[in-house]
Amino acid sequence: MILTSEQNDMLKGEQGSTKQKAMRLLVDLGKAAGAKRLISVVSAHVSGVSPLTGGQGLLRFLKDLTADGDSKTAVETTLNAAGCDRTRFEEMDIPVKDYVEKQQTILDAYESLGIKLTLSCTP
Numbered sequence: 001m002i003l004t005s006e007q008n009d010m011l012k013g014e015q016g017s018t019k020q021k022a023m024r025l026l027v028d029l030g031k032a033a034g035a036k037r038l039i040s041v042v043s044a045h046v047s048g049v050s051p052l053t054g055g056q057g058l059l060r061f062l063k064d065l066t067a068d069g070d071s072k073t074a075v076e077t078t079l080n081a082a083g084c085d086r087t088r089f090e091e092m093d094i095p096v097k098d099y100v101e102k103q104q105t106i107l108d109a110y111e112s113l114g115i116k117l118t119l120s121c122t123p
Contacts (some may be wrong), residue, residue, distance in 0.1 A: 001037065007023060053083075066109050073115055
């Protein structure tokens with residue numbers, strides 16, 4: 001995969017471990033899709049919000065990304081709809097153990113990364 005010098009620096013960890021992890025993910029996904037290079041973006045939208053669909057892997061990944069406490073998105077980023085209403089978790093009476101706590105942990109992690117909690121499928 002062809003990377004710019006800045007992207008190579010990120011991949012090598014020269015811009016911090018969080019950017020390195022994110023770049024590894026992007027490069028792996030790009031290679032799997034047969035991409036020749038990455039493209040520049042001015043905004044992004046993140047899906048993968050529900051504990052049911054993301055599971056323990058999502059929780060672990062977000063914990064790892066937020067570990068240094070000062071990592072932020074590089075472009076304006078919005079977040080897809082969550083698995084349940086953020087302000088009315090308890091009223092939904094979801095019968096999955098620790099679902100509410102896991103959902104809130106996911107939302108808090110995304111927010112700490114500077115992602116706007118629009119909680120909508122429409123960016």
